[in-house]
Amino acid sequence: MTLRARLVVERAGFRLDVGFEVAPGEVVALLGPNGAGKTTALRALAGLTALTSGHIDLEGRALHEIPAESRPIGMVFQDYLLFPHLSALDNVAFGPRCHGASKVEARRTASAWLERVGLSAHAGSRPRRLSGGQAQRVALARALAVGPRLLLLDEPLAALDAHTRLDVRSELRRHLAGFDGATVLVTHDPLDAMVLADRLVVIENGSIVQEGTSVEVARRPRTDYVARLVGLNLYRGIATGRTVTIEATAGTTNDTTTNDTTTADMTSADTIPGVGTLSSGGGPGAGTADVEDGGVEAGGGEGVVFSVVERFDGPVFVAFPPSAVALYGTRPNGTPRNLWRARIDGVERHGDNVRVHLDGPIPVAADVTPAAVAELDLVPGKPVWVSVKATETHAYPA
């Protein structure tokens, strides 16, 4: 293991006590609700918050005995914390310079990193002239330029608008894949965690409540928070331009063995990346949604064709929240894309709304108002039309 940590931080009214390991090249996401202790854990790894007890072992070195400024770590913060008076190049060069490199050497290293993140043309720009996405890339280059063995990312995408976030997320994933040290990422966005991390460590109230790959965590949610967390509709598919074919569903049912409270979430659990076979329920509703005319043809579980905003070729993920799904009792007018027919599998309360689980060519969860439930008479077994606006889907390379 590259990193072995047990972090105990005590404060009035709060106690963090977590232990986890990160393998070389692995990205671990610390995920959890507000106030869970994620940032405290990250700051403790960085040496910015003192440990009450515990230890941090990085490649055999006792990191907790090393002062923050001498730890071999790179850190990216939510708001980047770039020096406003320095150019992008000098911001990146700052790290190597602090680690003893000469000015020329530091700038050479910085220049190479700016090129790797695609920002050579902006080397002379001050941070205020950079977009949020560009500033984030400079911050990442600055963190990696010191050749860290541990990379710490604190909500690295949180300050970006939705569209930029999409691009930067894919790009960050690529850079993380090329980093051979340990990476610990803090986020409360499940999409960031699932796309960027190999493994999730879910923290609630200062303790680890669940950990594993996103598939493992999603299959057996153990807390309400985790169950909600995996409530995204998320599919793996193949893109051709702006059209994504969601891989065929297997037609096998879930291996749900109990009727406990997590059962209702298993549908969405099957929509987590890495799960090769999505449960379609295998019912007569399985088929191919033709986005051109919005119909559903019997197709023996061939999946669904989605139209999305982003243009890609090859394997992608398509994600959208249950709130982006609209249900209709009769086929809606016009020819909206991403329209197919499904059958209601289950209905449950979800905050102020109602979450409707649907069978069909792909399993999907929809959040609708109680008024809509009454108006459309949404009861299990009822056939409905399902539509998802292309603008509310996110597609990104798998």
Ligand SMILES: Nc1ncnc2c1ncn2[C@@H]1O[C@H](COP(=O)(O)OP(=O)(O)OP(=O)(O)O)[C@@H](O)[C@H]1O
């Ligand atoms: N500097 C501080 N002094 C005292 N208490 C703090 C300090 N920073 C955080 N806390 C408290 O410690 C607990 C954990 O906070 P922390 O910021 O680590 O949570 P988090 O999981 O990162 O949450 P968020 O997602 O909101 O950032 C909270 O109860 C918080 O109020």
